Amino acid sequence: MTKLSVNINKLATLRNSRGGNVPNLIQSAKDIESFGAQGITIHPRPDERHIRYQDARDLKDVVSTEFNIEGNPIPKFVDLVLEVKPTQVTLVPDAVDALTSNAGWDTIKHKDFLVDVIKTFKDHGIRTSIFVDPNEEMVKGAAETGTDRIELYTESFAQTFSQGKKDESIAKFVQTALVANDLGLGINAGHDLSLDNIQFFQENIPNLLEVSIGHALICESIYLGLENVVNMYLHRLK
Template sequence: MTKLSVNINKLATLRNSRGGNMPNLITSAKDIESFGGQGITIHPRPDERHIKYQDARELKDVVSTEFNIEGNPIPKFVDLVLEVKPTQVTLVPDAEDAITSNAGWDTIKHKDFLVEVIDTFKKNGIRTSIFVDPNVEMVKGAAETGTDRIELYTESYALNFANGEKEKGIKPFVEAAKMANKLNLGINAGHDLNLQNIKFFKENIPDLLEVSIGHALICESIYLGLDNVVNMYLHRLK
């Protein structure tokens, strides 16, 4: 079964909008795991506009499933990850002012940098994943960095699916996944996956290990309830 890691950034955004502690991220993470969630993902950004660095420290002692921290490996982020030592770190090439992640790594151009960062994390027992576009050459480049996994950036798939072109949308992801399998890279995926498009994606990507879903899952939960939505995803990922 593909694991579901729930990204709780949007819950932090809601909390921060009032300056208090509602919703409480610690309680939310515990509840998500009790509902069946198999991991918690956070993506702290330098301005801490949603997840704060202190949230990562506090969640470390609470998350009993997989703990995944995403972000651009600037020095401040690297220091945080080495302090917290999550199950997995996912490297994302965010610009500081990016609203959300919008591109994967050029694993060829940035190979030397990625090799150095990944080596540092792996020496500290932290599994590494690189956010990549569904491009066979970028997957090959990722394998050269020493990373354990890649995370396929699925926005283009989601857009094509919504436009009724799911076969067109899934094709580059299937090719990228086959190359990753050939190179012994684990496969994660995330970005704009939702209850409508997740099943088709799962059915077509060989050996998909994990999906990280936040924005859609939280939006769907407003209408359907968090416990219910987590289990709806789990059913589609079986």
């Protein structure tokens, strides 16, 4: 079964919009795990507009499943990850002012940088993953960095799938996954995955270990309830 890691950034956005502590991020993470999710994901950004760096520290001793921290490995982020020591760190090449993640790493151009950062994290026992586009050359480049996993950036899949072009939407992701399997890389995936497309994606990607889902899951929960939606994802991932 592919593990479900719930990204709680949007809950932090809602909390921050009014100040105070509603919704309570710590209690929300506990509840999501109790509903069956196998991981919690956060993606702190330098301006802390949703997840705050302190949230990562507060969640450290709360998350009992897998704790995944995503972000651009600027010095402040690296220091945070080394302090918190999550289960996994996912490296994302976000610009400082990025609204959301919008591209994977050029693992060839940035190889030396990634090698150094990944070694730092792995020396501290933290599993590493690199956010990549569905591009065979970028996956081959990722294998040269020493990373444990890649996370496939799935926005293009979701957009094409929504147009009814199922075969076209998944083709390059399947081929990329096969290359990753051959290279011994674990495969995660995330971005714009939803209840509508998650089952098709999971059924077609060989050895998909984990999906990280936030925006769609929280939006769906507004209508259907958080516990119900978490379990709907788990059912589709079986």
